[in-house]
Amino acid sequence: MTEAGNSRIQSEAVRVALLFIDGVGVGRKDPSVNPLARREHLLSRFGEGSGLPLPGSGHYHPVDTTFGVEGRPQSASNQTAILTGDPAPALIQRHVLGYPNPPLQALLAERSLVKRLVAAGRSATFANTYPVAYLDALKLPRRASAEPAEFTFPPATLRRLKASASTLAFAAAKVPLRTLDDARGGAGLSHDITGLRAQHRGFSVPQRTPEEAARIFWRVAEGMDFTFFEHYLADEAGHAQDFGAALEALDTFDQFARAVIATRPEDARILICSDHGNVEDLSTRSHTLNPVPVLYFGPPAPELDALATVADVGRTVLRWLAVE
Template sequence: MPTPLIWLALDGVGHPADAPPGSSGEADGPWETGLPTLRPFVDAGLALDATLGVEGLPQSATGQTCWLTGQDGVAAMHGHFGPQPGPTLRRMLDEASLPVGLTRTGRQAALLNFYPPGYFAAQHERPRHGCFPYSFLAAGLPLCPPGLPLLSPTLGLGYRAPWNATDGLDDWRRRGEEVAAVRGYDLLVFDAWFSDLLGHEGRSVPPPGLHLAAGAYLRRLDALLEGLLGAGAAVVLSSDHGNFEDLNVKSHTTARVPFAASGVSLRLPDGRPPTDVLEGGRVLQNLFGL
């Protein structure tokens, strides 16, 4: 049975090399948290441009479309667009997203996110799926697939301030080991969007507890990654745009984004390393021969 590639698709996390130092009474920014697995993993990878040379702040829908399809969602929209994909981007995802391509070629993919009942109720009233759930649905694949170790995108933190944790780091290491033990799939994706939500809480004077929550989030991601790598999983980590790395602003940023991997090569078909999120998406397509 195939051993899956695990894709940790971060949302709104700029590369630590482009993160400003902490301020407003905080000694350090989120990336300065003790991250014995995650930080070396990211530092050993690449820092990719998310602007694609287009004016304005990168957005989730166009950035994630680039990652999922290897096609230029920013050019298709004549600029950055988000957060959810509209008709133009949905057509691109329908035709060329990784879940669709894998399904067409007889391979198996799954989205590991846990969605509560309220999500489905809200979508029934007004469908506004992000690019990742939309792509899996477009491929005829279910959300909350049965029989898989599903992951909460909050990584065990409360959804709203003060973002208190409901579990511990050992729980997330075990979840990483459980995901690494899955067989019968070619690709498993975790759409880790809570980092973008935390990033949008940023202010010139960040709200109380935000830096602690951001550090706790990264430590849980670190534990998840430790569990995955310790169990021998092949892992790819990416991000669509900057935001969370700078908690002194509410908006997205033009920071470069991380692209790192273990167990697979991050090279384009001609052997070059990618330089931006569009080329990063082409690397992912190439890994599966799409």
Template sequence: MSGIVWLALDGVGHPQDAPGGSVWDQPLDTLRPLVDAGRCLDATLGVPGLPQSGTGQACWLTGRDAVRVMGEHFGPHPGPTLQRLLESEALPVRLAQAGARVALGNEYVPAYFQALESGAGRRNRMGCFPFAFRAAGLPLNPPGVPLLGATLGLPYARPWEGRVGERAALDRLIRHGEGLARAAAELDLLTLDLWFGDLLGHAGAPDVPGDALAAGRSYLRRVDALLSGLLGAGARVALSSDHGNLEDLRTKGHTLARVPFAGAGLPLGNPTDVVEAGQILAGWFGLAPA
């Protein structure tokens, strides 16, 4: 199977586990029906503590129980143990070894590469997705792909002002989705690491901050627009998340919420957790469980 676009959300729990008045409580004409028709997965894997991005994303990328490999939920960045797991079993690595065409569609600015170079030899600061693609020998900012910033046009930090100029931003994202669909037609897998939802989720507080709620809702509207462009141009799309966070802004930390696994034009099967769903992802490309 080829031409798949994987939207890997970070820190967005399933709407079924969100409180009233959450970021999900708004019209999302493309995103919400897709999520509602998909699967609602456990991200805790029976291990105490709050799920984290490092182990959660490694589960999706490898189809292995990375939490038990580590002995705990761990993140946000993969340390040596998870790095070894990703280097040997991550989906981009296995696909590249099989001769498949894969790309990470994130745009990385020069400051990102400067930070990696300045931190060389110290603790890894790359997330699982860029680490896995580099482990596969694949470049960041690949040529021929319309690159997308993970903030989807929102400012990185306060003030987010999510509603300012939003209509134009949504129109741009629809067109960007169409461009990504055209690029994906020449690939087997095109992945987008949409980590900004987790950053917004960490702005939560017991008295929900109004600006964080507005920005979180704006972010999901932007995901909705991107998805609309992708599907309108005929792309096959998978959507996932690694753990809960943004769906409950009453807390600044991660949550125990279940996470979405959705797809358009793809067989989702009947997974119950993020490990089983990672195995289904690999199965789309004819890869046996690692």
């Protein structure tokens, strides 16, 4: 980007919100296998190009998830691509499932878009909250909590514990992660948005409607240049081939996303994206080779027409916030 382009973006006082949902691709409009075909969701985008118009002049862009690398796209490598803006699977020549391996960890430590934003004087925050015990076990930076660790991990579990791409991206910039204390205080969100899933797992967090969660999201985002939220239950439902769980996760995320969009501050740009396909084809437990939808809500952004892969989502965040 030119110096003039950087100055223009800075003068516009842009801030960016990224809502990430794991495992949602652009599939067939077939309600027998695709739960998105049973609903009129924001993410109900289909291979033949169909889908209802998005609210508020929103725009839809399908992007590649394979990077030309053999095999099925996976969470660790493609989330690293999103959170660095770099073509992670192509760089390491493989897809990595679950949690980042050492090469991906190194890439996040060096190239995290959060690290680059903070180094350039921008502010960033992660809206999700985590148990203190999880963050401390992985030695991840966190905000202060008035309550002690909710539990302790058995030694065998502790040895298997791994950090996600998102937590590593923020840890690379030493941005403190939010705890369940923040969820209780209205300063953060549980990964399931409503808190019900967390309650069922024994955590003391309040139950909220998706609309209430959206208000908290913008409260968290106040004064921040970049705010990130992730939701991974759709991917879990896809692996389980569970239509009921898929619809529940997609319904909740859609209500939350619509409320976030409806209350968007004028200076904010919203991106919604996924990392790979899965839940759009419940005929299989595996990830798909389908493209994923990138949705945009905000002032005109014709540059998004050039989006090609999920890595371009991260590059776009950096560009909008004038960080190269």
